[in-house]
Amino acid sequence: MAVAKRQGIPTGRGERDSQHHKDRVRKQITKHLKEKIGGEDIITGDGKIRVPVKGSKRYQFIFDRGKQEEGGPGDGPGGSGAGTEPGAEDYEVWLDMKEVEQMLFAELALPRLKPKKETDTEVADIKFDTIAIKGPQIDKKATMRRHLLRTSATGDEDFEKDDLRYMSYREKPRPKSKAVVFMAMDVSGSMGDHEKQIARLFFYWTVRFLRFRYDTVDVRFISHTSDAKEVNEHEFFNRVESGGTMVSSAYRLVEKIQQDRYPTEDWNIYVLHASDGDNWQLDNEEVFKSIERLCKVASLVGYLEIAHGENSLFYGQSVRSYGLQKTLQSKGSPGPEFTSSLVSSEKEVWGALRHFFAKEAIDESVQVN
Amino acid sequence: MHGMKGHYTAEDLNLLDEQCQEIALELGLPLPEVFFELVQAEDMYDIAARGLPGRYSHYQFGKQYDQMKRDYDAGKGRIYELVINTKPVHAFLLDGNSIISQLLVIAHVYGHAVMDEYNVYFEPADKNILSRVHSGADRIDKYIAQYGRTEVEDFIDSCEALQIHARDDQLSKRKVSREPEFKTEDFDQLFPEETKKRRDQMLAKRQQWRMAFPKDPERDVLGFIEEHAPRLEDWQRDIISIIRTEREYFHPQRKTKILHEGVATYYHNYIVHKLMNQDDRFDADDFLEFQKMNAMVLHPRIHTEMGYDENDEYGPMVHCDDYNPYLLGSTILKEVERICVDPTKEEKEMWPWAGNIDPQQKRNEMIEVYNDVDLCAEFITPNVCMKAKLFMEPRSVKKYEHLYVDEDEAKRVSSLLTKRAMTTGIPVIEIVNGDGRNRGELWLEHRWDPEEPIGLDEEYAHGTMQHLAKLWGRSVACHSCLTPDPEIEEEAERMGLTKRDEPEPVWYYCEPGKDCTTHTSLDF
Numbered sequence: 001m002a003v004a005k006r007q008g009i010p011t012g013r014g015e016r017d018s019q020h021h022k023d024r025v026r027k028q029i030t031k032h033l034k035e036k037i038g039g040e041d042i043i044t045g046d047g048k049i050r051v052p053v054k055g056s057k058r059y060q061f062i063f064d065r066g067k068q069e070e071g072g073p074g075d076g077p078g079g080s081g082a083g084t085e086p087g088a089e090d091y092e093v094w095l096d097m098k099e100v101e102q103m104l105f106a107e108l109a110l111p112r113l114k115p116k117k118e119t120d121t122e123v124a125d126i127k128f129d130t131i132a133i134k135g136p137q138i139d140k141k142a143t144m145r146r147h148l149l150r151t152s153a154t155g156d157e158d159f160e161k162d163d164l165r166y167m168s169y170r171e172k173p174r175p176k177s178k179a180v181v182f183m184a185m186d187v188s189g190s191m192g193d194h195e196k197q198i199a200r201l202f203f204y205w206t207v208r209f210l211r212f213r214y215d216t217v218d219v220r221f222i223s224h225t226s227d228a229k230e231v232n233e234h235e236f237f238n239r240v241e242s243g244g245t246m247v248s249s250a251y252r253l254v255e256k257i258q259q260d261r262y263p264t265e266d267w268n269i270y271v272l273h274a275s276d277g278d279n280w281q282l283d284n285e286e287v288f289k290s291i292e293r294l295c296k297v298a299s300l301v302g303y304l305e306i307a308h309g310e311n312s313l314f315y316g317q318s319v320r321s322y323g324l325q326k327t328l329q330s331k332g333s334p335g336p337e338f339t340s341s342l343v344s345s346e347k348e349v350w351g352a353l354r355h356f357f358a359k360e361a362i363d364e365s366v367q368v369n
Numbered sequence: 370m371h372g373m374k375g376h377y378t379a380e381d382l383n384l385l386d387e388q389c390q391e392i393a394l395e396l397g398l399p400l401p402e403v404f405f406e407l408v409q410a411e412d413m414y415d416i417a418a419r420g421l422p423g424r425y426s427h428y429q430f431g432k433q434y435d436q437m438k439r440d441y442d443a444g445k446g447r448i449y450e451l452v453i454n455t456k457p458v459h460a461f462l463l464d465g466n467s468i469i470s471q472l473l474v475i476a477h478v479y480g481h482a483v484m485d486e487y488n489v490y491f492e493p494a495d496k497n498i499l500s501r502v503h504s505g506a507d508r509i510d511k512y513i514a515q516y517g518r519t520e521v522e523d524f525i526d527s528c529e530a531l532q533i534h535a536r537d538d539q540l541s542k543r544k545v546s547r548e549p550e551f552k553t554e555d556f557d558q559l560f561p562e563e564t565k566k567r568r569d570q571m572l573a574k575r576q577q578w579r580m581a582f583p584k585d586p587e588r589d590v591l592g593f594i595e596e597h598a599p600r601l602e603d604w605q606r607d608i609i610s611i612i613r614t615e616r617e618y619f620h621p622q623r624k625t626k627i628l629h630e631g632v633a634t635y636y637h638n639y640i641v642h643k644l645m646n647q648d649d650r651f652d653a654d655d656f657l658e659f660q661k662m663n664a665m666v667l668h669p670r671i672h673t674e675m676g677y678d679e680n681d682e683y684g685p686m687v688h689c690d691d692y693n694p695y696l697l698g699s700t701i702l703k704e705v706e707r708i709c710v711d712p713t714k715e716e717k718e719m720w721p722w723a724g725n726i727d728p729q730q731k732r733n734e735m736i737e738v739y740n741d742v743d744l745c746a747e748f749i750t751p752n753v754c755m756k757a758k759l760f761m762e763p764r765s766v767k768k769y770e771h772l773y774v775d776e777d778e779a780k781r782v783s784s785l786l787t788k789r790a791m792t793t794g795i796p797v798i799e800i801v802n803g804d805g806r807n808r809g810e811l812w813l814e815h816r817w818d819p820e821e822p823i824g825l826d827e828e829y830a831h832g833t834m835q836h837l838a839k840l841w842g843r844s845v846a847c848h849s850c851l852t853p854d855p856e857i858e859e860e861a862e863r864m865g866l867t868k869r870d871e872p873e874p875v876w877y878y879c880e881p882g883k884d885c886t887t888h889t890s891l892d893f
Binding site (some may be wrong): 002003004005012013014015017018020022023024057058059060061062063064183274349 | 379382386387401403404405406407411414418419423424426427429430431432434435438462506507518519522526529530531533536626665735784789795796798815823825826827829830831832833835836847852
């Protein structure tokens with residue numbers, strides 16, 4: 001007998017290794033996307049994004065190919081000479097927005113999201129906590145117990161099909177988490193094109209992330225100069241204004257809307273504010289008090305300060321002592337819910353997103369910068 | 370086969386196997402025992418991607434596995450012949466293939482089995498390689514659990530970048546240099562000054578020798594690293610040793626690729642023809658199916674593109690940028706067979722045995738002692754070039770006579786393929802210094818061919834050097850040359866300048882964790 005079906009040559013690593021390879025590519029793409037996130041083209045493109053996959057080359061010492069007369073070492077069919085060919089070239093992947101979101105947003109979440117009001121119980125949680133006679137996943141313990149019960153009388157030691165028990169799930173209603181996110185953006189005269197671009201990018205990705213992850217998140221848009229207005233999404237991203245800055249106007253409007261429409265019993269409250277930090281000096285005290293009050297009701301009060309670009313008249317100002325972030329820091333912490341971040345270029349937008357929404361940081365108290 | 374289109378059982382295959390064995394024995398060599406295993410496509414790709422079944426887990430194998438699966442799903446499936454050189458020999462048949470392709474593979478495998486058994490270059494082969502492979506895979510699984518998958522896979526990547534550089538010949542004894550000694554000569558006492566000079570020279574040389582590390586240039590780069598790299602952990606050294614063990618298995622296969630596939634192709638042609646002739650279970654359709662597959666296996670690697678022929682006529686041109694080892698190997702064997710019985714006058718002069726040796730004896734002698742270098746150096750004749758479609762110059766396809774190959778072109782083909790068989794297409798790299806500049810730098814020397822200097826691909830050299838620096842843990846340097854630009858050389862020749870003796874030197878230098886850089890000297 002020289003031809004047989006199985007002779008115990010182990011196989012089956014192929015599928016697993018293929019998964020590892022895909023994971024690697026995915027990680028690389030994600031990393032690349034994070035660097036690219038500040039780029040304008042990623043937004044204005046036709047929904048598809050080109051990402052080069054590098055590092056997939058298998059480097060070896062090979063001859064200078066441009067001048068070599070003929071191709072690489074001849075390696076015919078069959079697997080006997082595995083590993084002699086120089087590695088595969090770089091290739092590109094085209095991703096649509098959905099895939100991009102999946103990769104990027106896997107590591108983001110709204111911090112301190114609490115279940116609110118038990119009347120809303122739409123979200124079903126799946127629990128593997130029952131045992132069934134049929135199923136996809138065998139439950140070894142339950143099977144063993146069943147076997148023991150059956151055989152204790154007879155002394156029969158063989159397993160039978162009747163012994164098999166499987167894990168089974170049931171849908172468990174879970175109280176729904178409702179959340180509202182207030183986004184306030186400074187659109188005053190000191191915000192140049194560079195600063196506005198960064199602020200918009202930050203909010204753009206925040207909105208995308210919220211819509212991707214949460215079905216039931218309300219977003220309120222507020223733009224402010226020396227006074228604040230609630231606007232719709234389109235206006236928020238496109239409004240051009242000029243004038244002085246009074247940051248407290250924005251926070252006061254947030255407080256007002258929250259008190260009128262979003263009671264804390266029903267809603268998780270999140271507040272995000274982006275500005276160049278160039279506030280009217282006498283207003284800073286007011287801002288701090290407002291933030292302190294908001295920290296008592298909100299799960300997160302995030303402040304993003306955008307450093308002025310080199311082309312701006314105000315270049316270098318935000319690091320001066322009267323920038324809003326510095327001023328707030330000097331007054332001490334308004335509460336663990338408050339956190340701020342400073343960015344100076346588009347490349348840092350991902351870092352800011354992670355700063356506010358990093359999944360790992362959720363349970364730790366958010367540090368005050 | 371009657372009533373067997375698509376449906377056959379293991380018994381049918383066993384019968385074919387027995388018939389194949391019977392006919393194969395007519396070729397004069399006792400057959401080693403072969404176990405065929407019928408496997409599903411997934412298992413076949415798994416084994417093919419690894420080269421050895423059960424090899425350690427690594428994402429690169431997954432990538433190749435995916436590639437094969439994609440090809441298969443796209444209808445580009447092919448016949449796999451996977452033979453593992455163990456005792457007994459293991460071979461695999463893809464379940465679902467037609468009975469005729471199973472027959473072809475079975476017959477083909479006996480050729481490989483014979484080569485593995487009798488060829489002298491396979492003498493060092495470990496016939497128990499699979500148990501070592503499995504033990505290695507288990508250990509690497511353990512390291513993955515302990516140190517993390519990415520860490521281990523990255524380390525394997527670094528080793529893989531350098532694993533190809535091994536000692537050339539597992540059979541020959543290594544030359545080991547001895548400490549220089551002073552040899553007294555007659556009349557030394559008459560010339561005290563000269564003698565002193567000679568002695569001083571010797572002492573200086575001896576000092577140099579004593580300080581040298583390694584004493585002799587070392588081609589086994591990974592071996593040197595395993596033994597001497599200062600900052601490797603035990604698990605890392607173990608992984609290097611696993612990779613080196615498996616490399617030894619593949620090494621003789623690379624040296625005998627043309628002969629191996631040639632013998633296997635010769636065997637399957639002989640066996641299948643004979644079997645189909647003598648067994649009336651096979652009909653004309655079966656024969657055509659076999660011939661179609663055979664033609665695919667033996668297809669020359671030629672390409673067509675538009676260009677000018679010697680008459681400056683524009684049209685399609687064929688050229689070959691590679692060779693098919695199946696075609697080349699079997700063509701040579703058939704040519705040798707003809708030379709044995711019906712040599713030309715020139716051939717009689719060239720080979721004293723021509724015309725008076727039993728072709729079977731000659732073939733089996735070649736199976737036993739030849740490798741690809743011998744084969745290419747001795748038997749690439751104009752006839753072989755024409756039959757195996759090996760051209761140095763592109764050919765116009767308009768005129769058939771253009772496919773003619775003359776003595777001179779055949780010599781050039783032979784010299785090219787011989788060189789390639791010697792290096793197996795891999796630059797020769799030696800470790801010349803393990804303590805460069807007295808700060809532990811690892812210095813490599815690329816031994817380029819002085820007759821035809823070709824440098825290294827810069828991008829790939831940089832990538833490889835980064836891997837090397839990671840393994841060595843300290844700075845590494847590689848001395849190579851820049852490939853001379855033929856146009857500039859010609860220009861210089863036209864202007865009456867003498868050609869440079871040596872191509873321009875170049876150094877690749879890399880500190881661990883940093884980018885590799887290119888320099889014209891190491892003085893920095």
